[in-house]
Amino acid sequence: ILNVEQSPQSLHVQEGDSTNFTCSFPSSNFYALHWYRWETAKSPEALFVMTLNGDEKKKGRISATLNTKEGYSYLYIKGSQPEDSATYLCAPNSGGSNYKLTFGKGTLLTVNP
Amino acid sequence: KAGVTQTPRYLIKTRGQQVTLSCSPISGHRSVSWYQQTPGQGLQFLFEYFSETQRNKGNFPGRFSGRQFSNSRSEMNVSTLELGDSALYLCASSLVMGQDYEQYFGPGTRLTVT
Numbered sequence: 001i002l003n004v005e006q007s008p009q010s011l012h013v014q015e016g017d018s019t020n021f022t023c024s025f026p027s028s029n030f031y032a033l034h035w036y037r038w039e040t041a042k043s044p045e046a047l048f049v050m051t052l053n054g055d056e057k058k059k060g061r062i063s064a065t066l067n068t069k070e071g072y073s074y075l076y077i078k079g080s081q082p083e084d085s086a087t088y089l090c091a092p093n094s095g096g097s098n099y100k101l102t103f104g105k106g107t108l109l110t111v112n113p
Numbered sequence: 114k115a116g117v118t119q120t121p122r123y124l125i126k127t128r129g130q131q132v133t134l135s136c137s138p139i140s141g142h143r144s145v146s147w148y149q150q151t152p153g154q155g156l157q158f159l160f161e162y163f164s165e166t167q168r169n170k171g172n173f174p175g176r177f178s179g180r181q182f183s184n185s186r187s188e189m190n191v192s193t194l195e196l197g198d199s200a201l202y203l204c205a206s207s208l209v210m211g212q213d214y215e216q217y218f219g220p221g222t223r224l225t226v227t
Contacts, residue, residue, distance in 0.1 A: 043218040091156075
């Protein structure tokens with residue numbers, strides 16, 4: 001069973017604050033890491049898919065980095081807005097014939113106006 | 114392009130009954146995965162289908178089964194329902210599962226077992 005840890009479990013920030021959270025996963029047999037954002041009453045939405053060690057991806061105010069050697073990824077949000085409030089999920093995939101994503105329990109972000 | 118659709122959106126069943134949920138993937142997507150989401154457990158992988166073949170299965174009892182049709186639509190069946198099966202069931206489609214392709218999720222079916 002793949003052990004995926006996300007921290008913190010929840011986070012409250014003020015509008016305008018920058019924040020970051022962590023996804024830890026086994027570094028062996030790594031192929032790709034997926035980040036998703038899940039807003040209440042909506043479907044999970046893909047943010048990034050990352051495969052290369054040292055990779056950095058950016059979408060607007062959200063960016064992510066990947067360290068496959070030590071098994072972690074950081075998600076950063078710059079200048080948080082209330083609409084960023086959501087649960088952020090990560091899911092590694094080990095490729096090959098492992099046709100599934102194992103999701104962490106997520107980080108619940110609340111941005112107060 | 115239409116997104117992933119799931120039917121029904123809400124369902125109430127009693128213990129012992131069985132239920133079938135349906136998922137229509139994005140046009141052109143051949144991989145469909147199913148997940149169960151319960152409070153405190155996060156998204157738990159149920160199974161994945163590609164070209165009508167189940168390629169991977171999560172740690173769920175045999176009461177949970179699925180299938181995929183030639184048009185990539187997928188169904189999930191739960192027999193002999195238990196109270197603990199109450200959950201949000203999500204399906205997600207992808208061009209090719211896992212690897213570095215994004216999954217697109219449907220709105221989910223909320224199943225309540227009484």
